[in-house]
Amino acid sequence: MTTFSPHTRVQLAARARALQRGFTIVELMVALVLGMVLIIGVINVFVTNQQTFRTNENLGRLQENARISFELMAREVRQAGGNLCGASLMANVLRNATTAWSSNWDAGVLQGFDGAEDATGIVTTGTAVNQRVADTDALLVLSGGMFDGRTIVSHNTATAQITLNTTSHGFAANDIVVVCDGQSAAMAEITAATSAVVTHAIGAGAADNCSRGLGYPTDCATAAGNSRAFQAGGFVTRMSASTWYVGNNPRGGRSLYKIASTGTQEIAEGVRDMQLDYLLRNNATGVMDSNWVAASSITDWTPASNSQVVAVRFKLTLETQASVGTNQQPITRQLIHVVNLRNRPS
Template sequence: MAGLSLVELMIALALGLVVSGAAIGVFLANQQTYRSTESIGRIQESARVAFELMAREVREAAGNACSRNLPVANVLENQGQWWNQWQNGLLGYDNGALPASVGGTDAIEVVSASSGGAPVAEMTANSAQFKVSHAHDFVPNDILVVCDYTQASVFQATNVNAANVTIVHNTGTGTVGNCTKALGLPMPASCPGGQPGNSAETYKIYGPGSQVVKLRASRWYVADNGRSGRSLYRVRMAQGADQPAEEITDGVEDLQLEYLVEGQSSYVAAAPGLDWSRVVAVRLRLTLAGAERVGTDGQPLVRELQHVVNLRNRTA
C-alpha cells in the first residue's frame, strides 16, 4: 500500500495547526472570561463590604438607646469637636475637603450612641451622680449619653466607681468638662448652647430603666493605600488622638456622597450652611476598580455602584 504523499502530509499538518489554534483560542478566551469574571466578583465583594459597614453606621447617625428625635441637653464644655455634633449626627466633606482624603473624593463623619451600656438603677435628685444596675466598661473622661423616652443628655464622666457602679458627672474636671452638673433643659446661659438670660440649673432625674451608653464617632474616606491603589478607610474618633485608620476594602477609587434634607426632593452635596440635623438620607456612590488589567486596552475593570441609606432616628 502506498503511504501518504507530501501534499497529504502538509494538508494534515495544516488541519492539525488549525485545530490546535482553535483550541488555544478557546482556552485563551475562557481564561480572559475567567479573569474578567473574577475581577467583577472581587469588585462586587468590595462593594458589599463597603456598603454594609458604611450603611450600618450611617443608619444609626444621631441615634440613641431610647427613642428618636429626643430633645438633647449637651452639657459638654469644649465646643467645636465631634462630641458636640451628636444632635447633627453627620458631617460631610465635599471634593477632598478632608485633608486625609484623596483630592476630588468625599468623606463623612458619623456620630451616634453605641450599643450596649447599662440601665440606670438610681439617680439622686440635685446631685452630680447616679448608679447603674450592673457592671460596665465606662472609665473616667468617657463621653456618655443617658436617655429615657422624653429626653437625652450628653456629658463627660468625671469619675467612675466600678465597685458600686456609680457614675459622676461633676463640673470643673475632665479633659472636656461639663458646664453644669444638671442634665435637664433648658440649660443655663453659661453653657454653650444654653438659654440666653437663664441662670437656673434644670435637673433632670433619669429613673430606673433609663439607658447610659458611650458616644461613638467614626470618619470614612478614600486614601492611597501605599500599594499603587486606593482604599476605603475608617477612623474611630476619640478624645485627643484618633485611633489608627482601618483599611476596610481596597480597589475603591472614588467616594461621592449626597444628602437628602427633610422636606426636599433632591439630594445635595455637602456645603456650608447645610442643616445636618435635618438630613434624613444619604446616597453613597462608590467607584471601584479591579486589581488586574483585564478590561479594554489592558485597563482594569471599573464599576460605579450606589446605595441609599435612611437615618433610622429621623424617619418613621
Template sequence: MNPLTPSPFRGSRRAGQHRSHRSLRGLTLVELMVAIVLGLLILGGVIAVFLSNREAFRTTEQLARVQENARTAFELMARSIREAGGSPCGRNLPTANVLNNTATTWWAQWGEGLRGYGGSDEFPVKGFGTGHAERVPGTEAIVILYGDSNSAVPVVSHNPTSAEFKVGSIAHGVKDGDVLLVCDYKQAAIFQATNSNSSNVTIVHNTGNARSPGNCTKGLGLPVVCSAVGTQYEFQGGQLMKLAAEAWYIGNFTRADGRTGRSLFRARLDSAATVQVEEIVEGVEDMEVAFLSSSGTTLATDYVPPAGVIDWNSVVSVRLTLTFQGSERVGTDGQALRRQSIHVIGLRNRLS
C-alpha cells in the same frame, strides 16, 4: 537433496528478509517535519485555550472582589447612617451636651446627627494630602453620630448631686474617659465618664481636668450652664450607652511593598475619647454623598450635594455613590476594572 539444486524455500526466505528490512525503516525527514508541525499546532491551541481561561479567571476574580468590596462598604456605612442622630429612647429628644470644646471637636457636635463634606470642603478629621490615610482631594466625606444601642445598659438610679449613675449590670463595659449618652423618655445628655470600673455598677460624671475634653458641669439638664452645679436633671430610668461617632472618607494607602492606591477609611471615637483611623475597603476610588431633606411631612423633590443642605437636622435620607477599581489590569482596554454602585439609606430616627 543435491546441494547444487536450488532450494524451494530460499526465495521465500529472501522475500521475508526484505519485508523485515522494510518494516524496520525509520521516519523520513518530511514525515518528521509534518509531525512536528501538527504537534506545534495542537500545542498552540492548548496554550491559547489556557491563556484565555486564565484571563477569564482573572476577570471573574476581579469582578468578585469588586462586588465583595461594594457589599462590605455599603453594609458597614448603611448600618451607621441608619442610626444617625438616634438613641434607643425616642426621636428628636432634647439633648444636653456638657462636654468641653464641643464647637471644635467633630465627634461632639451632636446637634446635627450627620454632616456631609464636599470635595473641596475642609474635613475636621483628616486633611488633604498624599500620605497614608490622608484624604484624597475631590472626594466627598460624611460624619455620623448616634447612641450605640449595642452598648446600652438600663439606668437604675441617678443622683445629680453626687453626679452618679447606678446601672443594671457590672458588665456595662464603660471605662474612665468614655464619652457616653444617657436618655429617658423626656431628654438625653452627652457627658464623659470620670470614674468607672467593672467591679461595681456606679458611673460618675463629675467635672475636673483629669480627662480630656472633660465635662463643663455635672448638671445634665437644659439649658446647659457650665458651672459646678449647672442645670440639674434626674434621669428616671432610661438607657446609658456609648456615644458612637464615625467619619467616612476616601484616603490614600501605602503598602510595605511600595504599592499605593485609594481605600475607604473610617475614623471612629474609641475608648477614653481617642480617635482610631481604620482602613475598611481597598480599591474605593471615589465617594459622592447626596442628601434628601423634609419639611414637616413634605419631602424635597431631589437629593442635593452637601453644599445644598440648609438644615442637617432635616435630612431623612442619604444617597451614596461609590466608585470601585480592581487591582489588576484585566479590562478590555488593558486597564483595571471600574464599577460604580449607588445605595440609598433612610435615617430611622427621622423617617415618619
C-alpha cells in the same frame, strides 16, 4: 531445520529491514506540527479559563467591597442623631463640646463635605497614605444608638453616679457616653467606673464634664448644672462619631476610610470616588424638596435648621484590583445606594 534458498534469504532480509525502518522526515514534521497545534489549543484554553477566573474573582471582590461599603455607611447614617431611648432632646456637658468634631452635636449629627470643601479638623486632603483624595466627598456622622446599652438601675445626681444592671458593662474612665430615658438624653464623659457604678463628675481636663447636671438644656454655669435624675430602665451607651472618606491606601491605590475614636481604619479597597447628594425636608411644612442637592448647597446642618436632611444618596466608583478588562485596564463600576435617616421628627 528449514533451509531457504539464497534468493529467499535475500527477500526475507529486505522485508526485515523494511519492517525496522523509522519515520521519514516528512512524517516526523507532520507529527510535530499536529502536536504543536494540539498543545497551542490546550494552552489557549488554559489561558482563557485563567483570565475568566481572574476577571470573575476581581468582579466578585469589587461587588463585595461595594456591599461592605454601603452596608457599613448606611448602618451609621440611619442611626445619625439617634439614641436607644428615642429621646429627641440632647444635652451635652462635655467641656470641648463645640471644639471637637467628634462631640459637637449641636453643629449637626450629619454633615457632608463636597470635594472642594475641607473637612476641617477631621481629615486633610493630599497624596500621602490615609489622606483624603482631592475632589471626593466626605461624611461626618454622630450617633448615640449604634451600640448595645446597659440598663440604668438608679441615678444619684448629687454624686453624679449611675448604677447599672451589670458589673460587666465594659465602660471605663474617659469613655464618651450617651445617657437616655424616655424624656431626654445627655452626652457626657465617664470619669470613673467601679463595679456596677459609672461616674460623670466634673473634671479639670479639656475633655471632662463642665457640670454634673445632665438635664436639657445644658447648663455649664454651675457645678450642679441642670440637674436631672435619669429614670430606671433608661440606658447608657457609647457615643459613636465617625467620618467617611476616600483616601490613599499603602498599596498605591484608593480605599474607603473611616475615622473614629479608635483611629483611622481602612474599610474597603478599590473605592476610587465617593459623591454624595442629600434630600431635604422643610420641618415647618413637612414638604420634601423635589431635587437632591450637594453638600455645598446646605448652609445649616444643625438640629435647629428648618430644612433637615432626611436621606443621603451614595455614588461610589469602584475598580478591580487587577487589570482584567478587555483593554488591559481595571474594570470600573459606579453603584448608587439611597439611605433614609430614621431619627428625623416627622
